[in-house]
Amino acid sequence: MISFLGTGVALVTPFKSDQSVDHKALAKIVNFNIENGTDYLVISGTTGESVTITKKEKKEIIDTIHKANGSRVPMVLGIGGNNTQEVIEEIQTTDLSYIDAILSVSPYYSKPTQEGIYQHFKAVAEISPLPVILYNVPGRTSSNMLPATTLRLANDFENIIAVKEAGNSVAQYLQLLxxxxxxxxxxxxxxxxALSVVLAGGAGVIxxxxxxxxxxxxxMIKLGLEGKAKEAYDIHFNLMDATSAIFEENNPAGIKGVLEALKLCKDTVRLPLVPASDVLKAKIKKIVKEMK
Structure with a gap:
C-alpha cells in the first residue's frame, strides 16, 4: 500500500499575469519540492484554487505534475464538493491513472448534519477505485466533521484510510488519535x-x-516522527513567522507571495481572491530574506 506518512504539500496553481496556468512554474515547484524532501503531492485542493479552475485546466495541471514527478512520489487529487452526485460523477469520469488517493472535502455551504456527512462519504467510498482521505476544514465548510463521524467512517470503510484534519483544535486531534x-x-x-500532532501520534501533514x-x-516532520522533539521544535520555531504570515490575509495569496519572493512563480491569483497587500508582501520578503 502507498504510504502517506511524512510531508505532503498542497500545491498552488501558478498563474501568468494574464491569468492562464503557468505550467513551467508548476513543474519547477514540483521539482523543487521533490528534490528537497517532500514525500507526496496534493493536487487541486483549496491552495490550488480548485474552485476557479476549469475541468480542462484541472486535467492539464494533473498532466504537468505527473510529467514533472514521474513516479518519484505519490500523488493525491482533490475531488470534493457539496453535491454528492457530482462528486461521484467526477471520480468516475476522471482519469486516475497517475493518482494514488483522493482527498475529498467535507460538504461545504449546505451545512449537513453529522449523518449527512457520513452518508455523503459513504456514497463516495462505495464508488471510489482509490483510497480516500477525508478532509475536515470547518473554517471553510462552516460545518465541523466531529471525531465520532470521522471514526465511524474509518471503521466502516476499508478504503477510507486517513483524515486531513484542519479544525485547528488540539482537543479534536487528540480524540482522533x-x-x-x-x-x-x-x-x-x-x-x-503539525509537529505537535506528529509527536502525539499523527502520520504527518498536508x-x-x-x-x-x-x-x-x-x-521537522521526519524528526517528529522519530520522536526527536527538541531538534524538531528548533525548526518549528524558525518557520513560525513564515507560517503565520501566509495566513494573515487569505490562502493562497500568502503562500504565492512567498513563492514569488523565492522566484518560483508569480503571486497572481484569480478573483474573488486578490494578491497579498503591499504591507504583507514586505513582511514576507523580510521573512524569506532572514530565512535564507
Missing part, C-alpha cells in the same frame, strides 16, 4: 500544529508553507 483504528492515519492540515521551505519542513 486516542480512538482511531490502528492503521487509520491522522494527517494535520494545520501547519502551526502543508501549505511546506512547499516554500520543503527541506526544513520535511526534516
Amino acid at each position: 486516542k480512538n482511531k483504528p490502528e492503521d487509520f492515519l491522522i494527517i494535520s492540515g494545520d501547519d502551526d500544529l 502543508s501549505v508553507i511546506g512547499q516554500a521551505f520543503p527541506k526544513q519542513f520535511s526534516k
Whole structure:
C-alpha cells in the first residue's frame, strides 16, 4: 500500500499575469519540492484554487505534475464538493491513472448534519477505485466533521484510510488519535500544529508553507516522527513567522507571495481572491530574506 506518512504539500496553481496556468512554474515547484524532501503531492485542493479552475485546466495541471514527478512520489487529487452526485460523477469520469488517493472535502455551504456527512462519504467510498482521505476544514465548510463521524467512517470503510484534519483544535486531534483504528492515519492540515500532532501520534501533514521551505519542513516532520522533539521544535520555531504570515490575509495569496519572493512563480491569483497587500508582501520578503 502507498504510504502517506511524512510531508505532503498542497500545491498552488501558478498563474501568468494574464491569468492562464503557468505550467513551467508548476513543474519547477514540483521539482523543487521533490528534490528537497517532500514525500507526496496534493493536487487541486483549496491552495490550488480548485474552485476557479476549469475541468480542462484541472486535467492539464494533473498532466504537468505527473510529467514533472514521474513516479518519484505519490500523488493525491482533490475531488470534493457539496453535491454528492457530482462528486461521484467526477471520480468516475476522471482519469486516475497517475493518482494514488483522493482527498475529498467535507460538504461545504449546505451545512449537513453529522449523518449527512457520513452518508455523503459513504456514497463516495462505495464508488471510489482509490483510497480516500477525508478532509475536515470547518473554517471553510462552516460545518465541523466531529471525531465520532470521522471514526465511524474509518471503521466502516476499508478504503477510507486517513483524515486531513484542519479544525485547528488540539482537543479534536487528540480524540482522533486516542480512538482511531490502528492503521487509520491522522494527517494535520494545520501547519502551526503539525509537529505537535506528529509527536502525539499523527502520520504527518498536508502543508501549505511546506512547499516554500520543503527541506526544513520535511526534516521537522521526519524528526517528529522519530520522536526527536527538541531538534524538531528548533525548526518549528524558525518557520513560525513564515507560517503565520501566509495566513494573515487569505490562502493562497500568502503562500504565492512567498513563492514569488523565492522566484518560483508569480503571486497572481484569480478573483474573488486578490494578491497579498503591499504591507504583507514586505513582511514576507523580510521573512524569506532572514530565512535564507
